[in-house]
Amino acid sequence: MRRALAVILFSLMVCAGAAQVRAPRPPADRPPTPRLEDGTPNLGSIVPNKGYWAPTQYQDYTAILVEPKEIPYQPWAAALAAERKASGSLYDPNGLCLPPSGPRLMTTPYPMEILQLPKQKRIVMIYEGGAHIWRNIYMDGRPHPPAATLTPTWLGHSVGHWEGDTLVIDVVGFNEGSWIDMGGKPHTNKLHIIERFTRTDLYTLHYEATIDDPGAYTAPWKLAFDVTWDPEGEIQEYICQENNRWSNRLADEPGKPANP
Numbered sequence: 001m002r003r004a005l006a007v008i009l010f011s012l013m014v015c016a017g018a019a020q021v022r023a024p025r026p027p028a029d030r031p032p033t034p035r036l037e038d039g040t041p042n043l044g045s046i047v048p049n050k051g052y053w054a055p056t057q058y059q060d061y062t063a064i065l066v067e068p069k070e071i072p073y074q075p076w077a078a079a080l081a082a083e084r085k086a087s088g089s090l091y092d093p094n095g096l097c098l099p100p101s102g103p104r105l106m107t108t109p110y111p112m113e114i115l116q117l118p119k120q121k122r123i124v125m126i127y128e129g130g131a132h133i134w135r136n137i138y139m140d141g142r143p144h145p146p147a148a149t150l151t152p153t154w155l156g157h158s159v160g161h162w163e164g165d166t167l168v169i170d171v172v173g174f175n176e177g178s179w180i181d182m183g184g185k186p187h188t189n190k191l192h193i194i195e196r197f198t199r200t201d202l203y204t205l206h207y208e209a210t211i212d213d214p215g216a217y218t219a220p221w222k223l224a225f226d227v228t229w230d231p232e233g234e235i236q237e238y239i240c241q242e243n244n245r246w247s248n249r250l251a252d253e254p255g256k257p258a259n260p
Helices: 002-020 075-086 102-106
Strands: 052-054 065-067 112-117 122-127 134-138 157-163 166-172 192-201 204-212 221-230
Touching (some): 102 204
Parallel strands (some): 134 157
Antiparallel strands (some): 052 112, 112 122, 122 134, 157 166, 166 192, 192 204, 204 221
């Protein structure tokens, strides 16, 4: 009963969030991609403390799938995804105040900002929703830590570099607590994601993600969509931690194998 109520409440919050971040329609004559002093594309604000990216919610990523034409599930993952979707996402960790991860960070309908710190060789991404979380993307050329020493986390370990005007982020080290999308697509701790962020003009951020998880899928698969810039928005406080009783993680969820 508590879980069902939590999911209902979260759905209401998501609807409110979707209304909150509805960006204005960009003009037909769009200004070009803004740039930093060194010529790097500016993925954030051009006016201090003004503007944010306004993601759109995609509940099921088959709607934004680029390739292949169908999700290449392993049998156990297909069965679990179907069961989760049929339940109305009752066990969705994101609906119970736990962090989204991977592409879902970009499809949760709350504002997000990208802060570039060239001198520190780091990029920080701030998300208003999803338990008010942030990401560190290391731009100093470091590799991922060895798998034996990498502690699995909700957001994983991110390293980035530029390919022309596209920011490419390589992410590994995920725990198994999150769902890939609201539809219930699972993943294992073998998940490896390559993300690509390209600001094609002032108002448009093109996002692509390639999901490679040999523990749950038979081949990598890619999704893509655009996110719109709201030049007048400012990120607000959002709290979703209090009284969180989701303590048993996915171990209690029906249908999930102990060691996929």
